[in-house]
Amino acid sequence: MNKNIDQLLGDLDSYLELNHESSPVDVEKIALEHKEKKLREIRGNSHHLKALFFAGIAVLALEPKIETFINMSVVALAVAILLWLHRKAKMQMSQIDVALSFHDFHEQRIKVTSELLNLYKSVRIVMYAVLFMITGTNIYFFLSKPDVLSFIVYLGATLLGGFLIIRNMECVIQEYKHTIQS
Amino acid sequence: MSMNKELLEAIQRNQRWIEKKCRICEKDQSKCEELIGDILLNLYSSNDNFSKKDSVNADAWVKRIATNVTASHIEKEIAEKRIFDKKAKDIEIHHIEKPNANHDLSIVMDYINTKLNPKDREIMSLYLMQESQAVISEIIGLEAGTIANRITIIKKELNSLFNQEPV
Numbered sequence: 001m002n003k004n005i006d007q008l009l010g011d012l013d014s015y016l017e018l019n020h021e022s023s024p025v026d027v028e029k030i031a032l033e034h035k036e037k038k039l040r041e042i043r044g045n046s047h048h049l050k051a052l053f054f055a056g057i058a059v060l061a062l063e064p065k066i067e068t069f070i071n072m073s074v075v076a077l078a079v080a081i082l083l084w085l086h087r088k089a090k091m092q093m094s095q096i097d098v099a100l101s102f103h104d105f106h107e108q109r110i111k112v113t114s115e116l117l118n119l120y121k122s123v124r125i126v127m128y129a130v131l132f133m134i135t136g137t138n139i140y141f142f143l144s145k146p147d148v149l150s151f152i153v154y155l156g157a158t159l160l161g162g163f164l165i166i167r168n169m170e171c172v173i174q175e176y177k178h179t180i181q182s
Numbered sequence: 183m184s185m186n187k188e189l190l191e192a193i194q195r196n197q198r199w200i201e202k203k204c205r206i207c208e209k210d211q212s213k214c215e216e217l218i219g220d221i222l223l224n225l226y227s228s229n230d231n232f233s234k235k236d237s238v239n240a241d242a243w244v245k246r247i248a249t250n251v252t253a254s255h256i257e258k259e260i261a262e263k264r265i266f267d268k269k270a271k272d273i274e275i276h277h278i279e280k281p282n283a284n285h286d287l288s289i290v291m292d293y294i295n296t297k298l299n300p301k302d303r304e305i306m307s308l309y310l311m312q313e314s315q316a317v318i319s320e321i322i323g324l325e326a327g328t329i330a331n332r333i334t335i336i337k338k339e340l341n342s343l344f345n346q347e348p349v
Contacts (some may be wrong), residue, residue: 005340009312015287016205031226036218039191042232042239096252098224099243101306101323105250122347164263178272182257 049079067141071154074134075161078127082165083125089116089172110180117176124169131162185226186233192240193225199311200248206307207306208259221251238258242320246324249321252278253304256295290340 054163056072096108135155142151193200200221208214224247232243294306301322308318315333319326 005290005337008290009310011287012310012312013202016202018198018202025222027190027198027226029225030219037219038223045338080330096233098247099228100247100250102249102253102321103301105246105324106253106300109254140212142334168276174264177259178261178264179257 017147019147031083052079066139067150067154069156070078070137073135075158076131078130078165080128080163081123082168083168085120086172088119092116113176117171117173120173120176121170124166127162127166127169131159131166134162185229189225189229189243191251192244193222196241198245199245203248203252203307206222207256215345217252217255218338221248224251234266235316239320241325242317245317249304249308251301252307256303257300257322260296286344289343293340300304302332302336305329306336309333 054074056076058070060072092112093109096105096112098105100108135158138151138155138158139155142148200218204214204217204221208217225244228243228247232238232240290310293309294303298306301324305318305322308321313321315326315329316327323327
């Protein structure tokens, strides 16, 4: 006998284990607790960034040289730009009215996503340029005062920072591309 | 901020509906609870907008918000899986492996969550929840005729998927 999707619909509740009776919930309490949880997550992330910032200051204090200052400044600037971009993206996405019909909501999301995708792509070019310049600067410092250890440490740290930032941007770009294509 | 009584009642009325919608798109219990929290937070935040509107169907309001939030969640999950698991050929958001699980329903939900485009996915998940075409039309924002047409096409695809001979 041929199977049919309509024959299965009656079993959905038991399949999803939704046989219990639902009791009324305190919407306000749950919503506020959820908001607090999300804020805690954001604060947790900002603690990591603060730790990173102070680590940079400590390195600068231990090695007060122009090379250290330039490398630290470039990484700090790149991180600041990335954070600003993420914040802007989150803000624009949250401004879409979730009470719209799904069709309108989806159209709005695609519109905002295309704008953000272009912005991310532009910033990605800037990041590549900055990385290229800092590599050049480190090579210049090495040629003017050959110090293999400093050269490896500075170039390695800056390139690693740059790689992580660009990889993060690539992930967002892929996510947005998928949203637009869907 | 105290909640609008009409909206609050609609949320209580559709509590089970919201849970079902989340379970259809998310198998992970903790993620599912997180998703329900997101929906309730969005509903709570929409309180002012709801109060400003003169004549609005509270049930449709709740269902629209729940649908939009779950749809965003699925999109995010699919994108994350695509980015971090590029080698995986099939992306499985909803895949429950249990010895007594209804295998056909598992196939249906996998198909809906991973193979369809966002609009078809939402139409079919509402159809699975046994919503009428008028309600689906109100939530999705497309003509009832278009909805009926899409459901017929996808049902045909699903039925042929069930009845194809195993390779």
